[in-house]
Amino acid sequence: MPQTVFAPWDDPNEKPLISFQRVTKRFGDFTAIDDISLDIFSREFFALLGPSGCGKTTLMRMLAGFETPTEGKIFLAGQDIAPVPPNKRAVNMMFQSYALFPHLTVWDNIAFGLKREGKDKDAIEARVNEMLKLTRLEKFKSRKPHQISGGQRQRVALARxxxxxxxxxxxxEPLGALDAKLRQDTQFELVDIQEKTGTTFVIVTHDQEEAMTVASRVAVMDEGKLMQVSTPDRIYESPDSVYVADFIGDVNIIEGRAHQTGDNVQVIWAEGQPPLMAKTQKDFSLDQQCWLAIRPEKVAISAERPQAPNTLRGRILDIAYLGNISTYHxxxxxGHVIKxxxxxxxxxxxxxxxxxxEVWLSWTDTAGVLLDR
Structure with a gap:
């Protein structure tokens, strides 16, 4: 049987688990969150992505109950959560520091919340063992946090x-403290655990690669606003603004003026240079300012002049060798530098x-995305 694609956000009959409705949060004169409306669905792995100070942590803290909206409402499973105190919400938060109890074993750290709820001994035992198995920590259950690695501590915090x-x-920022290799392994583990438990995960990160790896959808934020909310592939291939194109991955951005006939656009961009050719579904008025965003992997480099809609001559300034790929500047x-x-x-x-x-650069008329903002 073909696997059905998980995309509840495309189904008008699906009710969201979380709904931000025109939420604004101010701290004095500073607006941290600016009139945001956003739906997140059950079983989603949702990423809030943006630079420091863009409001992503404030949004998360409002979900947890550590902050209240200045305006607007937040619903969890159809219930307005404003009057519900943090400890009564069906929400748990895992902090960057992990906040494990140093004097307790791994087993007792995981059991801590269940004991406080007054669950009976057998139920606690069964649940903790299930969590140890899920996070592959059975061998470490009797150790204290300082006796295990950073990656293992991260899994204890997740299990708890x-x-x-x-x-x-x-x-x-759950993987902030891990080194690059471990981070990568842990990202896949997180996805695996999220799928197995069916819990809705919302992750805050400033690491675009992390968001693209783990998330079913990504919200790119800037200065308290949502810039774009979509699946990772759409955000990468079809960014809807220069900000999003520039924030995600490596990109060349060429500013110009649009001259459109149907879905073909000539981009007039530099004195004495032939116009660049692009295709678009958008409508541009004559001579409207535009930006052509092209990913470096879509630009071919050759010694001879190729047959292509866009060809430019240039000189190699720099080469970044990354093992599996080389980026030529x-x-x-x-004076423009193209990667x-x-x-x-x-x-x-x-x-x-x-x-x-001296080399030739070339790309097709469908390789780039033409943006109007």
Whole structure:
């Protein structure tokens, strides 16, 4: 049987688990959250992504109950959560510091919340063992936090947060303290655990790669506003503003003026340079300011002039060698620098281009995204 695609946000009959309705949060004169409306669905792994100070943590703290909206309402499973104190919400929060009890074993750390709720001994035993198994910590259950690694401590904090079976788990920069390799492994573990438990996860992160790896949908934020909310592939391939294109991944952005015929646009962008060709579904007025965003992996680099809708001549200024790929920074006669990326399928000694080489850059008319803001 073909697997059905998980996309409750596309189903008008699906009721959201969380609904922010025109929520604003002010601290004195400062507006941290500016009139945000957002729906998050059950079983979603939702990422709030943006630079420091964009409001993502404030949004999460309102869900947890540590802050209250200045205006607007937040609903959880159809209930206005404003009057519900933090400890009575079906929400749990996992902090960046993990906040484990140093004097308790892994087992007792996970059991802590269940004991406080006064659950009976057998129920606690069964639930803790289930959590240990889920997070692959059975061997470490008798150890104290200082006797296990950072990645294992992270899993203990996760197991403890999930033990009470919350409807919603909030994760505040949960992988911030881990090194790059471990971070990557842990991202996949998080996705796996989220799918197994069916708990709705909302993660706050400033790491775009992390958001793109774990999330079913991403909300890109800036200065208290939602810039775009969509699936990771749509945000990467079809950003709807220069801000989002620039924030996610590496991108070339060329500013110009649009001259449109049907879905074909000529972008007039530099004195003495041929116009760039792009296709778009948007409507641009004559000579309207526009921005062409092209990912470096969509730009080809060659020694001879290729047959392509867009070809530019330039000189290699810099080469970033990243093992599996090389990024060439190519300076055009106009002073613009365009990045082109190539997979390193051959050994580095056999690389075709080097610094100062004159090269041709090319891309198709559908490779870029034409933006109007």
């Amino acid at each position: 947060s999930l033990a009470k079976a919350p409807k919603l788990l909030l994760l505040d 190519v300076e055009l006669p106009t 082109a990326q190539e997979a390193n399928t051959r050994r580095i000694a056999r690389r075709s281009f080097t610094w100062e080489d």
